Amino acid sequence: MQQAQTQDVMEKIVSLCKRRGFVFQSSEIYGGLAATWDYGPLGAELKRNLKEVWWRSNVYERDDIDGLDAAILMHPMTWMASGHVSNFEDTLVDCKGCKKRFKVENITGKKCPECGGELTEPRQFNMMLKTHLGPIEDATSLTYMRPETAQGIFVNFQNVVNSMRRKVPFGVAQMGKSFRNEVTTKSFTFRSREFEQMEIEFFVKPGTDEDWYRKWVEERYGWYIKYGIRKENLRKREHEKTELAHYAKACTDIEYNFPFGWSELEGIANRTDFDLKQHMQLSGKDLVFFDEVTKERYIPYVIEPSGGIDRSILAFLADAYREEEVKGEKRVSLAFHKRLAPLKVAVLPLLRNRPEIVELAKNITNGLRKEMKVMYDDTASIGRLYRRQDEVGTPYCVTVDVDSLADKKVTVRDRDTMLQDRIDIANIKEYLIEKLA
Amino acid sequence: MQQAQTQDVMEKIVSLCKRRGFVFQSSEIYGGLAATWDYGPLGAELKRNLKEVWWRSNVYERDDIDGLDAAILMHPMTWMASGHVSNFEDTLVDCKGCKKRFKVENITGKKCPECGGELTEPRQFNMMLKTHLGPIEDATSLTYMRPETAQGIFVNFQNVVNSMRRKVPFGVAQMGKSFRNEVTTKSFTFRSREFEQMEIEFFVKPGTDEDWYRKWVEERYGWYIKYGIRKENLRKREHEKTELAHYAKACTDIEYNFPFGWSELEGIANRTDFDLKQHMQLSGKDLVFFDEVTKERYIPYVIEPSGGIDRSILAFLADAYREEEVKGEKRVSLAFHKRLAPLKVAVLPLLRNRPEIVELAKNITNGLRKEMKVMYDDTASIGRLYRRQDEVGTPYCVTVDVDSLADKKVTVRDRDTMLQDRIDIANIKEYLIEKLA
Numbered sequence: 001m002q003q004a005q006t007q008d009v010m011e012k013i014v015s016l017c018k019r020r021g022f023v024f025q026s027s028e029i030y031g032g033l034a035a036t037w038d039y040g041p042l043g044a045e046l047k048r049n050l051k052e053v054w055w056r057s058n059v060y061e062r063d064d065i066d067g068l069d070a071a072i073l074m075h076p077m078t079w080m081a082s083g084h085v086s087n088f089e090d091t092l093v094d095c096k097g098c099k100k101r102f103k104v105e106n107i108t109g110k111k112c113p114e115c116g117g118e119l120t121e122p123r124q125f126n127m128m129l130k131t132h133l134g135p136i137e138d139a140t141s142l143t144y145m146r147p148e149t150a151q152g153i154f155v156n157f158q159n160v161v162n163s164m165r166r167k168v169p170f171g172v173a174q175m176g177k178s179f180r181n182e183v184t185t186k187s188f189t190f191r192s193r194e195f196e197q198m199e200i201e202f203f204v205k206p207g208t209d210e211d212w213y214r215k216w217v218e219e220r221y222g223w224y225i226k227y228g229i230r231k232e233n234l235r236k237r238e239h240e241k242t243e244l245a246h247y248a249k250a251c252t253d254i255e256y257n258f259p260f261g262w263s264e265l266e267g268i269a270n271r272t273d274f275d276l277k278q279h280m281q282l283s284g285k286d287l288v289f290f291d292e293v294t295k296e297r298y299i300p301y302v303i304e305p306s307g308g309i310d311r312s313i314l315a316f317l318a319d320a321y322r323e324e325e326v327k328g329e330k331r332v333s334l335a336f337h338k339r340l341a342p343l344k345v346a347v348l349p350l351l352r353n354r355p356e357i358v359e360l361a362k363n364i365t366n367g368l369r370k371e372m373k374v375m376y377d378d379t380a381s382i383g384r385l386y387r388r389q390d391e392v393g394t395p396y397c398v399t400v401d402v403d404s405l406a407d408k409k410v411t412v413r414d415r416d417t418m419l420q421d422r423i424d425i426a427n428i429k430e431y432l433i434e435k436l437a
Numbered sequence: 438m439q440q441a442q443t444q445d446v447m448e449k450i451v452s453l454c455k456r457r458g459f460v461f462q463s464s465e466i467y468g469g470l471a472a473t474w475d476y477g478p479l480g481a482e483l484k485r486n487l488k489e490v491w492w493r494s495n496v497y498e499r500d501d502i503d504g505l506d507a508a509i510l511m512h513p514m515t516w517m518a519s520g521h522v523s524n525f526e527d528t529l530v531d532c533k534g535c536k537k538r539f540k541v542e543n544i545t546g547k548k549c550p551e552c553g554g555e556l557t558e559p560r561q562f563n564m565m566l567k568t569h570l571g572p573i574e575d576a577t578s579l580t581y582m583r584p585e586t587a588q589g590i591f592v593n594f595q596n597v598v599n600s601m602r603r604k605v606p607f608g609v610a611q612m613g614k615s616f617r618n619e620v621t622t623k624s625f626t627f628r629s630r631e632f633e634q635m636e637i638e639f640f641v642k643p644g645t646d647e648d649w650y651r652k653w654v655e656e657r658y659g660w661y662i663k664y665g666i667r668k669e670n671l672r673k674r675e676h677e678k679t680e681l682a683h684y685a686k687a688c689t690d691i692e693y694n695f696p697f698g699w700s701e702l703e704g705i706a707n708r709t710d711f712d713l714k715q716h717m718q719l720s721g722k723d724l725v726f727f728d729e730v731t732k733e734r735y736i737p738y739v740i741e742p743s744g745g746i747d748r749s750i751l752a753f754l755a756d757a758y759r760e761e762e763v764k765g766e767k768r769v770s771l772a773f774h775k776r777l778a779p780l781k782v783a784v785l786p787l788l789r790n791r792p793e794i795v796e797l798a799k800n801i802t803n804g805l806r807k808e809m810k811v812m813y814d815d816t817a818s819i820g821r822l823y824r825r826q827d828e829v830g831t832p833y834c835v836t837v838d839v840d841s842l843a844d845k846k847v848t849v850r851d852r853d854t855m856l857q858d859r860i861d862i863a864n865i866k867e868y869l870i871e872k873l874a
Binding site: 018019020021024026027028029030031032033034036037038039040041042043044045047048055056059060061063066067068069070071072073074075077078092101125129130131132133134135136143145152155156158159160162163164165172174177179181183193194279282283285287365366369370372373374376379 | 455456457458461463464465466467468469470471473474475476477478479480481482484485492493496497498500503504505506507508509510511512514515529538562566567568569570571572573580582589592593595596597599600601602609611614616618620630631716719720722724802803806807809810811813816
């Protein structure tokens with residue numbers, strides 16, 4: 001099998017996503033809402049699975065990370081402390097002709113790239129989405145929809161230390177929605193105004209931060225490989241000093257070779273003690289860590305592996321996309337890692353007009369429901385049913401045929417090899433659980 | 438064991454939630470943000486578990502429901518169609534003295550309940566949180582943070598039918614954040630401005646709606662019982678005709694007997710064809726369902742079981758809370774259903790100054806990590822360690838003692854019975870998996 005290398009692979013993925021229920025344009029019946037997307041039935045499962053493996057890798061399988069689930073709405077002082085109120089800005093120009101707005105960095109020359117009209121002077125524009133809490137809309141009720149989940153962790157640093165008796169080094173992991181008022185959005189779900197993050201803030205003793213930074217770069221790179229991204233499509237890119245955000249001492253992006261070019265999936269940053277210091281200063285609270293063993297007091301440094309869930313989903317989709325010739329026909333499949341596949345098993349009756357076969361197939365389906373996401377389908381011929389399942393990345397198809405009634409066996413077909421096994425119905429659950437483990 | 442019936446049980450739960458990392462006030466270091474809450478490490482696990490059992494019950498174990506994960510930001514026309522722009526209002530009065538604002542329904546007499554001052558005339562106040570997308574803040578960029586997840590399902594009705602080849606009856610399940618600009622907030626996490634919903638829109642043929650409505654009331658009532666709410670603390674309350682929302686033909690609330698009184702956990706409403714009709718009208722799109730077998734065309738009726746995740750968590754916490762006397766000491770425990778318990782197992786060395794015991798305990802912990810959420814703790818005496826785990830509802834404690842080094846067995850203690858089993862270390866994983874299943 002080889003990855004489809006054609007230039008239109010992105011269009012094919014977008015089309016497949018819509019047709020098969022991975023991703024829909026948000027509020028599509030109203031013409032859509034710019035740069036927001038809805039996950040359909042299979043996309044919702046894919047996203048759930050991705051979030052589950054991330055959480056398990058970090059919160060369950062490690063002993064040095066706790067989870068957190070902080071609110072999207074935070075006290076506005078949070079964003080003063082973090083620097084977002086003063087620094088989180090795009091520089092924009094307007095076209096005096098067509099009234100469109102552009103990022104200065106996307107303008108070459110001094111004319112509007114769309115209509116050739118005259119442009120205004122550049123202006124600063126804060127990218128946080130605003131809202132007002134309470135009945136009166138004024139400065140005192142102004143707050144923001146968080147532009148990153150990270151700050152929810154920093155403001156809870158002492159709460160986690162106290163409630164979980166944590167000692168540095170330890171981390172806090174969080175997944176959740178963030179919002180940015182992006183002017184330029186692009187490339188399907190890659191950059192959207194509403195997006196989901198998976199972030200860890202890992203607190204370490206100053207002086208050990210460079211070691212931990214390197215460890216986390218390797219850890220996170222390995223995670224994408226483990227769940228199926230091919231090595232040749234993944235790279236680490238260390239930021240130049242001039243690229244670094246105001247809070248960062250070092251940063252490495254993990255980039256994926258999307259059909260539209262190499263782009264960031266996740267950034268691992270050494271945020272130093274910037275955030276905790278800022279919050280100490282603005283809140284007046286003591287966020288110094290006291291080490292009871294060494295009797296030292298310090299503000300921890302922070303290593304932040306910050307990944308985008310939506311763009312990871314897009315990368316896993318793109319990397320899994322396969323086109324090949326099988327017996328003269330084009331076969332499209334999504335070779336997802338088994339843990340990520342939205343449907344684990346499809347149960348298919350070979351003959352849908354034989355009630356005993358249909359009944360047996362339905363019974364098998366129901367017997368699997370508690371253990372895995374399973375689908376029953378009898379709405380087409382077997383060849384077509386296989387193609388449907390290949391196209392959404394279902395690792396195994398279980399086919400019930402006439403022989404099954406007599407020999408109490410079914411055929412299990414592997415998505416990637418297309419090889420078939422004949423398995424006792426009595427053992428099918430255990431067989432699949434083991435295959436999917 | 439008996440439920441703590443004291444009036445201060447709510448205060449005890451709030452205190453336990455903060456101290457043990459279930460729930461923190463949002464942005465607490467800045468004095469908090471009114472009516473928003475953060476889930477700490479154990480609260481985040483409890484919430485994950487609750488969401489997981491809801492999703493599995495509805496999307497995995499049934500064959501007639503698909504999942505969805507739609508965006509929080511939707512096209513503003515959505516809220517014209519749903520009636521939220523014109524109808525989702527509180528009627529408020531201001532005090533001319535202390536400037537506080539109140540819901541009219543909470544005012545008895547014509548004076549301010551806080552300072553006795555004079556009140557203004559009542560005014561309407563829309564409860565949706567507003568924001569602006571794009572760089573210009575005007576009417577054309579105005580949109581809302583969704584006040585309910587339901588509409589994300591309605592606008593995707595045709596997308597789900599088409600991509601999943603669904604036939605009525607079928608449902609769509611979704612969990613996610615919603616936002617309401619509540620003026621009166623109360624009772625800890627029960628009513629907050631940012632909250633999470635678990636909603637199903639179940640589409641049925643008109644005429645079958647009353648049957649399905651009754652089925653769903655029973656189904657959802659049974660779900661809370663299944664996961665541990667005691668029958669005496671749960672009741673169904675059917676709405677009077679005068680109470681019904683503008684879109685509903687019938688509605689039943691499932692109420693829990695909170696320490697602050699009987700209050701709604703979930704509402705099951707017969708929303709008729711109101712929403713789909715409205716969206717057809719405003720979008721101009723055809724949302725009529727065509728039944729290929731009977732050749733009928735109709736707009737489905739909708740039965741909506743709509744539950745609050747945060748208030749369910751609070752109910753499961755309150756219902757699990759136990760105080761009892763054990764050997765002259767007060768024991769506090771959270772008797773969570775095993776599926777909901779944030780930590781499944783704690784591994785505790787009896788003697789923390791014996792390196793072989795500590796090492797063995799850590800090895801056992803690491804051997805369990807991939808299978809369940811497990812915690813190692815050696816920071817206190819065994820009695821205290823048990824109390825800590827009881828207080829957060831950990832179903833099993835595994836204790837490693839001196840004998841364990843010789844006989845290769847450990848003690849497993851049950852949270853509820855406090856009975857102890859001696860189990861071979863070689864079998865401990867399977868033993869716990871079976872117990873927790």
